[in-house]
Amino acid sequence: MGILESAQVALRALASNKLRSALTMLGIIIGVGAVVTLMSAGNAVQDFITDQFRSIGSNLLFVAPGTFQTQRGPGSAPSGKGLTNGDAYALLDPFLAPDVAAIALELTGSDVVSNGAEEAFLSISGVSPNFAELRNAKLSAGRFFDIGDQVAESRVAVIGPLVVDELFPENALPIDGQIRIGEVAFRVIGTLESRGGSAFSNDDNVVYVPLSTAQTRVFPSRGSRGDFQISVIYVQAASEDRAGAAAEQIERILRQRHEILPGEDDDFTVISQAEILASAGDVLGVITVFLGAIAAISLLVGGIGIMNIMLVSVTERTREIGLRKALGARKRDIRNQFLIESVVLAVVGGTIGVVLGLLGTLVIGLLASDLNPTLSLQAVALATGFSALVGLFFGIYPATRAAALNPIDALRYE
Template identity: 50%
Template sequence: MNLVESFRIALRALTANKMRSILTMLGIIIGVAAVIALMSVGQGVQALVQEQLQSAGSNLLIVIPGSLKDAQPGDPRTRRPSQPLTNGDWMAIRDPLNVPHIVAAVPEADGRANVSYGRTTLNLTITGTNQDYPFVRNFYPAVGRFIQPDDVVGEGRVAVLGKDVAEKLFPADVYPIGQTIRINNVPFRVVGIMEAKGGGSFGNFDTLVFVPFTTAQQRLFPYLRSPRGEPTLSLILIKVDDEKNLAATKAAIEDLLRERHNITYLDEDDFTVINQADILDIFGSITGVLTTFLGGIAAISLLVGGIGIMNIMLVSVTERTREIGLRKAVGAKRRDILLQFLVEAMVLSLIGGIIGMILGFIGAQILASLSDDLRAIVSLESILLATGFSLLVGLFFGIYPALRAAQLHPIDALRYE
């Protein structure tokens, strides 16, 4: 008996008991659908994070105050009180004699404040920064201009609004450019409106208000000072000339700040330098945990489906004992019987896998539709993985029933009632 004939007999046997076959495949269908949906949405999330990181600027390093990691047990370093970043830190970092490969270093002094125009008041995030921010963040004004060097030096009271801020703050018949708004009751002249960028891993850029960082430090948030009385920064954005220089630049910044903050080898850093790879690793670890958890559920479902296939195949062997005896009596060999029942189990599992792939794809699209930005990505890898698992489950759980059928003695089988 060849494989094609075995396949034809298997289909005939399965269609003879349609409902039983469908119920048997249910575990395989659920397991494969879960694998496809999980991998599709997971790959979509990773693609979304990468796109958002690229849209927020490429070849970026971000310096923030404080440490994101605790000292490990046995680590001789001690934790230090968090020391804020200062303008002096920013100026030292941007000096090419201290840190090479830096294209631009941008200070940020952030805080919440009430922004008002007429009778409308909004509580928003104010980002104090300088003229290099659009270049570093790949985020430019759609109308008007951004902050200029003279605004920074002169602590100018000028503001650039995110798209959503401009729409909510001003009536439709009022042109925002040139209007005066009040931030914490301090008057600012609107000089620009940013292009639409939307939300992402770094927050919603369209709800920000940008002012010169010197103005933010002196007029809006004068209480943000270091122990020495220096104005402080929320973070420092750094654009590196080439991706291959990110690691070396990060190490140079860490050495420089450890020296400036008087940190010895026994002390833990009181700052953190983050690059895009770190952020991707964080998201990857989160999605990895979820993938492992949900993958375990899918594996259990496949296991249950496989046990169901084995049980049904054992029942089928019992029901078809006389058929097996008759086939052996007319010359069928053990390997023919073994092949027939193995093919039946694998066909049952494969059909369940195909149905599961279709349902998994539909489920992934439904999950992706819950978010405007998310999309499901069905890769060849996930299809091959699901197909391979289906066939392996059918093969593994079909071996015992197939062996049992092949070992039946023809005389005993023909006597079976």
């Protein structure tokens, strides 16, 4: 008897006991559905985070004072010399740092910002003119600072969309509006497009002013060596491939400038975007695999359910097996029939499970509008393949038992 005919016999047997077949499949349905949903959701979160980092800017390295490896932990006061304008401009040396394409400087702080009527305590960033370009900040109106503003220490500001909402609730386009940061008056020359919350902070809720103005008027920050302090240097590497090389060059230059002896730790930190992405990706990957593994356990339980029912079915149909053998069925005909039954149970269950997983993915997409979950084809292939294997594996024992039945005893079985 061919496989096709065995399959027909198996399908007829399953169809003749629909409720039991459905209940048996339920374990596999839930298992596969869970695997597909969780893996799709995991991938969606991973995509979301990758997008978030992309929106910060490409090929970007961050140089911050202090070190995240100190025992005081991240967020502690910078322990070393800090970073200065001079440190930043030294990174532009084309011989010492050939892979650094551009830099932007930022000095951050916070202060009370008002426009006479409204008042708010906001983050203030003094940034160099190319900040907008490096960080992919897009203007919704007006203009960003230029070299002229920087040189002149102009009292001009570019504000984020949330700042617009807070300070100018009546006016969506507050160009040329007046604001005060602390005691200093500024003129608004541009507003930014919304970017949403990033991994670190909400860039929409910041008032940007020229770095020179911030360093002299808002947060006077002359360092011990007479140089102005800054909070972060953004470095754009020549290309994504060269980001690692650029990081090494930056490290070498800054160690020299900070007179750090060989063997001593850095008093600054260079983080590449790729590193952040990779570590975030690693963590998410582990979580996704972990969730998948938990879901796979339910697949396993489903498989055991199939084996259980197949064993019951073999016992229940002992006479039928005896009859089939008496009528000329070989061992392998009986074994194939029961194997196909269990594989069909598993694969049909797996297919329904994929549909369930698709629905689950859609529901997640509806509930979490930031995520854009797509059906993970990998998960679908994995889950269906795995469920077929589960059916095969857990079908072998009952099928072998059925095939081994002695026809005489089987026919006499009550």
